[in-house]
Amino acid sequence: xxxxxIILFAFFFTSCKENKPSINTEQEKASEVKNDTIKTGNxxxxxxxFNGFKKYLNQKDDKVYIVNFWATWCAPCVKELPFFEKINKxxxxxxxEVILVSLDFxxxxxxxxxxxxxxxxxxxxxxxxxxxxxxxxxxxxxxDWSGSIxxxxxxxNDNSKFFEQSFTYKTLENEILKFLK
Numbered sequence: 001x002x003x004x005x006i007i008l009f010a011f012f013f014t015s016c017k018e019n020k021p022s023i024n025t026e027q028e029k030a031s032e033v034k035n036d037t038i039k040t041g042n043x044x045x046x047x048x049x050f051n052g053f054k055k056y057l058n059q060k061d062d063k064v065y066i067v068n069f070w071a072t073w074c075a076p077c078v079k080e081l082p083f084f085e086k087i088n089k090x091x092x093x094x095x096x097e098v099i100l101v102s103l104d105f106x107x108x109x110x111x112x113x114x115x116x117x118x119x120x121x122x123x124x125x126x127x128x129x130x131x132x133x134x135x136x137x138x139x140x141x142x143x144d145w146s147g148s149i150x151x152x153x154x155x156x157n158d159n160s161k162f163f164e165q166s167f168t169y170k171t172l173e174n175e176i177l178k179f180l181k
Contacts, residue, residue: 050137083169098124
C-alpha cells in the first residue's frame with residue numbers, strides 16, 4: 001500500500017508538469033518574436049518587435065533594399081515619403097525593394113497609421129516596429145544612429161550605407177543608382 005501511494009504521488013507530479021521547452025539557443029529565442037498583421041484595405045500592416053524585424057536588415061539575395069524609418073508625426077518623414085513611393089514604383093522591376101518602417105506608437109495604429117497608409121495610397125511594404133527597447137536595437141541598426149528620424153539604410157548583400165537625413169527624390173535616386181552599378 002505504501003508503494004502504491006509513492007507511485008501515485010510520483011505519477012501525479014510528472015503528469016502535471018508543464019512540458020515547456022527551454023530556450024537555450026539564439027535560434028530558439030529568435031523564433032519567439034512578436035509578429036502580427038493588421039489588414040488595411042488592400043494592405044497588410046506587419047507588426048514586429050526587433051527580433052522579428054531584423055531579418056529585413058540583412059537579406060542577401062542581390063536585391064537593393066531601401067529601409068526607411070519614419071512616423072506619421074514626423075513632418076520631414078512625411079515630406080519625403082512620396083520620393084520613396086516613386087522609387088518603389090520606378091525601380092521595382094530593377095530588383096529594388098522599399099520597406100517603410102513605421103515607428104508610430106502601437107495605440108495609434110488604428111487611428112493614425114492605418115488611415116495614413118490608405119489616404120496616401122502607400123504601395124511600398126509597411127512594417128510597424130513595436131519594440132520599446134530603442135536603446136538596445138538602434139545601435140544594432142547602425143552604431144552611429146542617434147535615433148532621430150527620418151533614417152534610411154540602403155543595402156545590397158553585404159554593401160550597406162546608412163543615412164540619418166531627409167531625402168529629395170534626386171538625392172535618393174543617386175544613392176540607389178550607386179547600388180545598381
